[in-house]
Amino acid sequence: MKKEKILISGNEAIGEGAIQAGCFFYAGYPITPQNELTAYMAKRMLQEKRIFIQAESEVSAINMVLGASSCGFRAMTSSSSPGISLKQEGISYLAACQLPAVIVNIMRAGPGLGNVFPAQSDYFQATKGGGHGDYHSIVLAPSNIQEAFDFMFLAFDLADKYRNPVMILGDGILGQMMEPLRLSVVSGQLSDRYNLKTKNRKLKAKSWALTGCKKRSPHIIRSLYLKQKEIEELNLLLQKKYKTIKQKESRWQEVDIEDAKVIMVAYGTMARIAKGVVKKLREKNKKIGLIRPITLWPFPQRVFERICQRRIIFLVIEMSYGQMLEDVKLAVEGRAKVEFLGRGGGGIPKEQEILHKIESLKI
Numbered sequence: 001m002k003k004e005k006i007l008i009s010g011n012e013a014i015g016e017g018a019i020q021a022g023c024f025f026y027a028g029y030p031i032t033p034q035n036e037l038t039a040y041m042a043k044r045m046l047q048e049k050r051i052f053i054q055a056e057s058e059v060s061a062i063n064m065v066l067g068a069s070s071c072g073f074r075a076m077t078s079s080s081s082p083g084i085s086l087k088q089e090g091i092s093y094l095a096a097c098q099l100p101a102v103i104v105n106i107m108r109a110g111p112g113l114g115n116v117f118p119a120q121s122d123y124f125q126a127t128k129g130g131g132h133g134d135y136h137s138i139v140l141a142p143s144n145i146q147e148a149f150d151f152m153f154l155a156f157d158l159a160d161k162y163r164n165p166v167m168i169l170g171d172g173i174l175g176q177m178m179e180p181l182r183l184s185v186v187s188g189q190l191s192d193r194y195n196l197k198t199k200n201r202k203l204k205a206k207s208w209a210l211t212g213c214k215k216r217s218p219h220i221i222r223s224l225y226l227k228q229k230e231i232e233e234l235n236l237l238l239q240k241k242y243k244t245i246k247q248k249e250s251r252w253q254e255v256d257i258e259d260a261k262v263i264m265v266a267y268g269t270m271a272r273i274a275k276g277v278v279k280k281l282r283e284k285n286k287k288i289g290l291i292r293p294i295t296l297w298p299f300p301q302r303v304f305e306r307i308c309q310r311r312i313i314f315l316v317i318e319m320s321y322g323q324m325l326e327d328v329k330l331a332v333e334g335r336a337k338v339e340f341l342g343r344g345g346g347g348i349p350k351e352q353e354i355l356h357k358i359e360s361l362k363i
Contacts, residue, residue: 008181010148010174011036014104016183017152018076019044022203023102025068025075027053027061031083032116033172034106038078058083062090062103069099070221072209074156078104080172081122082113084130091165092131096223096234100159102152103137104168106175109346117346118172120268123323126169127297134235136242138166138249139296141267145179160206162245169296171319173269173348245298252300253292256282257307260289261363265328266317267293270349274317277354288358296324304331311336313361317349318342 008016015037018026026041038054045052051068055061061077068075079087084105094101105126109119124130126139138158142148148170155166210219225231253271255278257263266274271292281288293300304314314336316325321344329338341357343349 005180005182007178008145009036009176009178010142010145010170011106011176012040013145013149013181014078014152014168014170014175015040015044017149018102018156019048019050020149020183021153021156022074023050023076023152023156024073025051025053025065026077027055027064027068027075028077028079029055029058029061029083031058031080033108033118033175034078034080034104037104037106037175041078058086059090062087063093065101065103066090066094066097066099069094069101070097070210072206072211074100074102074160074203076102076104076156078106080106080108081110081119081125082108084122084125088125088131090131091137092129092133092135093223094165095131095135095137095238096133097221098163098238099165099221100156100163101165102155102159102168103165105170107169107171109344115346116172118174118269118319118348119344119346120171120270120319121321121323121344122169123296123318123320126167127299127327135238136164136245136297138162138164138245138298139169140166140251141169141294141296142174143268143271143292145174145177145181148174149181149183158249160203162241163208164241164245169268171269242298249295250298250300250302251294252303253290253294254303255290255292257289257291257303259287260312261287262313262315262358262361263289263291263307264315264317264354265291265293265324267296267324270317270319273349273351274354276351277358280351280355281358286358287363293324296327299327299331301331304328308332308335313363314338315354315357315361316340316342317354319348320344 065075159166264274
């Protein structure tokens with residue numbers, strides 16, 4: 001086993017990460033700006049003798065994933081904003097049936113069909129359920145190509161651990177850009193484009209899966225409960241699980257926050273730009289920091305509770321008109337001032353805009 005670096009797009013890195021993580025079943029439907037991911041899976045899943053299906057629609061794809069997951073396979077789908085909207089009913093079914101699955105959203109500008117430019121305006125859809133009923137998906141937000149690859153292992157592991165859908169929330173920049181990626185590959189002369197071959201991961205059998213019941217009692221997976229008491233009991237069970245996830249699985253990155261007077265809050269692609277602002281202003285002895293949520297749900301409230309004990313200003317920066325902003329305000333609970341800078345419709349807050357906004361705060 002040796003380590004190599006390859007130059008790869010974010011979409012392809014997500015696909016390779018999924019395969020290396022043990023994804024056995026992929027169903028999807030083309031939509032920009034994530035088409036490279038579907039194309040990559042079409043090629044690589046065949047090489048690995050696994051199952052790839054280009055479904056007739058996004059609705060079909062998510063329900064195929066539900067079926068594969070119910071049989072115990074690691075299953076995945078991907079799309080972009082309007083396509084994820086069509087999958088929401090199926091994601092709600094996955095949550096209700098307590099089935100693990102990974103859903104990738106490479107966001108584009110909306111609402112409606114919008115355009116193929118990058119955006120972060122699907123935050124509400126991802127973190128507030130999106131479909132019907134009281135449920136949550138775990139939401140991970142990579143900010144570079146290495147994380148796009150690495151988070152696929154985490155996504156499948158969390159999905160299996162909690163029997164719950166997990167969403168990877170990226171955007172058109174992350175999906176289309178190319179960066180060096182370090183990954184483990186097997187030595188040897190291989191025919192793949194990137195000279196890759198998957199090392200099989202040993203995954204535990206799922207005791208709840210629908211695998212036939214000749215020598216055991218039947219397993220039942222369903223989301224239809226006709227009696228009120230039964231569906232309420234399911235909801236209480238789900239809420240107990242979500243409470244555990246909140247306690248154990250919130251993740252974030254801190255950049256120079258311990259003495260900061262202004263702390264930016266940004267995720268994904270916007271966090272990359274915000275890091276550049278921190279570096280530039282720190283060189284001028286300005287006390288600026290950054291909190292980058294890695295899990296958008298559960299939102300990392302603990303870090304805000306810890307640092308709200310001193311006078312600071314939070315500056316939320318998004319490629320939307322203020323969606324994560326609401327979660328920051330809830331975490332701060334009025335104990336600090338919260339400012340906002342955002343653009344939508346494919347607009348990206350530039351470094352100079354952020355610097356100008358910070359200067360206007362007069363710290």
